[in-house]
Amino acid sequence: MIGYVCKYTPLEILKAFGETPVMLCPKQGLSDEISLSLFHNNMCSYAKAALQAVIEQEIDEIVLTTCCDSIERLYDVLQTRVKFAYIIDLPRKTDQEAIKLYTKALKDFINTYSEYKKTSFNWDLFQDIWYEEYANRVVLPNEYIALAGARFDEEILNWLEKRTSVPVVNLSCTGKLRLGKWQDNEDLLQGYSESLLNSYPCKRMFSARDHFLSARKPQGIIYNTISFCDFYGFEYAKLKRETEIPLVKIETDYSSSISGQIATRIDAFLETLDIKEKNTKGTGHYFAGIDSGSTSTNAVIVDAEGKILGYGILPTGAKPTLSARLVFEEALKKAGIQEDEIADIVATGYGRISIPFASRAVTEITCHGKGAFYCNNSVRSIIDIGGQDSKAIRLDDNGNVIDFVMNDKCSAGTGRFLxxxxxxxxxxxEEIGENFDQEGPNEEITITSMCTVFAQSEVVSLVAQNKDQRDIIFALNRSVASKAISLLDRIxxxxxxxxxGGVAKNAGVVLELEKRIGEKLIIPEEPQIIGAYGAALIASGK
Known part of the structure; x- marks a missing residue:
């Protein structure tokens, strides 16, 4: 068994040597104890996870490429920790000079590995393997969702394939789109090099990548970035700016399985493309939406016309399923109807998958868009600040979500922060939203820290300096508003x-936001239930 990380690795050559190449796809949740002792903490998450996997799985032969600085550092570390470590110099282009360069690099590898294995290379077997791999290569379908950017974990790919009605194609480094057009060449190795370099281009092959995406447009791109890797951020920004292909960005760090945040982003994206798997409705005359959030769980009952008949708001607590059941019963009681009169129940929010009595789940992005637009069809931008996250959503003239951004990894600028x-x-x-001076502070105070923990220490320090409490509250409201505006400006x-969201009840934050956007915000009568209302509307077919 020999490990590798890059799809430009000459797998057919390795197989001709009788080896079984294994891509290093570290499982989520690996310990980082060893990697942190050998790498800097800010090293690429994938490189750290790959190092940990090599050591834990006792892989003793590794072939890498110079695809990025982190992999080169991985090679440096592994040289003294495995029996055989080799790094192949990978060109950045696919022209004839690059092909010659890569041919020489592959020839050097063959000679080095032959010497290490004390065996000669079987060129006839190599040609047969190359032909068979080319004949059975993965072909790009006409319609597909593309996974691009940094390496995708297999778990995410499998999870996605179950949630879409079109094929999902992995165009990242871990994808199987290898080997370009078969190249008949008197120089067998040069023909193979050309075929290999003309695989679906990775980020490194910048000149070929733009042409590929314009020629074979996917229906949408899910773009992955990895913590502490700045290699892909530039391409994402370029795609966002220049392409018309729908695009969503996620970030993974090889530390845990699919998180609620990633699931929300991807599900919302698939809903905007209208390619998510759909469920059927039951019978009845009324419809329910349940928003299971991190702080509160909300339920709304509507009739066939979308009129709210009853709603409930309860703390989510440690048992989201129970909270959902209790708030649903409260909404039914207020509406004056029985559960068997409900035709369909749509769940939303982070806990949407924990509501077994709901017939289907829709992300809070789509539900907030639906609920807000139905409340007021002039709405084009939504600022939602909840207990643990904040988001900005853009709608088109028909109320469809066309863009969104989320802050779901940090509690700064959320209800929890306040x-x-x-x-x-x-x-x-409640006093955070009431005890402030509408004319402004007596003393301008700025909460400088972007971190909730540090900001709390900063507030304690301001109190110790005997600063006016109203001035501190003004600074806090301004800090929350500033973070919300930064999200809004991104879309x-x-x-x-x-x-x-619950923070919409904070008059101080609302005032600060209105100052920055230059107009009055539309605040629903009960801003906490808009997500649940949107879910109920979706259940009713609105």
């Missing part, structure tokens, strides 16, 4: 604006 700051000030949370501002 809750912790209230604790630091030793006041009820582009367009009037009219609606604010949803």
């Amino acid at each position: 809750e912790l700051m209230a604790e630091a000030l030793e006041i009820p949370l 582009g501002r367009e009037s009219a604006y609606m604010m949803t």
Whole structure:
């Protein structure tokens, strides 16, 4: 068994040597104890996970390529820790000079590995293997969703294939789209090099990549980046700016399985493309939506016309399924109807998969868009600040979601941020939204830290300096508003604006946001239930 990381690795050559090449696809959740002792903490997450996998799985032969700096550092570390480690110099282009260069690099590898194995290379067997692999190569379908960017974990690919109605094609480094057009060449190795270099181009092959995407457009691109890797951010920004292909970015770090945040982003993206698998409805005259959030769980009951008949709001707590059941029963009671009169129930929010009595699940992105537009069809931009995350959503003239961004990895700028700051000030949370001066602070104070933990320490320090509490509250509200505006600016501002989520009840944050956008925000009568309302509308077919 010999490990590798790059699809430009000459697998057919390795097989001709009688080896079984194994791509290093570290399983999520591997310990990083060994890698942290050998790598800097800010090293690429994949490189650290790959090192850990090599050591834990006792892989003693490795063939790498110079695809990025992190893999070169991985090679440096592995040289003294495995029996055989080799790195092949990979060209950045696919022209004739690059083909000659790669041919020489492959020839050098064959000679080195032959010497290591103490065997000669079987060129006839190599040609047979190359032909068979080419004949059975994966072909790009006409319609597909593309996974691009950094390496995708197999778990994400399998999860995605179950959720879409079109094929999912992995165009990242771990993809199987290898070997370009068969090259008849008197020089067998040069023909193979040309075929290999003309595989689906990775980020490194920048000149060929633009042409490929323009010629074989996918229906959408799910673009992966890896923590502590700045290699792919540039391409994502370029694609976002120049392509008309729908695009969503996720970030993985090889530390855990598919998170709720990643699932929400991808599901919302698939919903905007209208290619997510759909479920059928039951019978009845009324419809329910349940929004299982990180802080509160909300339920809304509507009739066939979309009129709200009843709703409920309860803390989510440690048992989201129970919270969903209780708030659903509360909404039914307020609506004055029985459960068997409900035709369909749509669940949304982070806990949507934990609601077994819902017939289907839809992301909060789509539900907030639906609920906001149905409340006021002039809305084009939504700012949603909940207990643990915040998001900005753009709608078109028909109320369809056309873009969104989320802050779901940090509690800064969320309801939890304000809750912790209230604790630091030793006041009820409600006073954060009430105890402020609309004319402005007596003293301008800025909360400089972007981190909730550090910001809490900063507030404690300001209290110790005997700063006016109202001035501190003003600074906190301004900090939350500033983070929300940064999200809004990433999708582009367009009037009219609606604010949803529990923080919409904070008059101080609302005032700060209105100052920055230059107009009044539309605030629903009960901003916490907009997601649940949208889910109920979707259940009703609206």
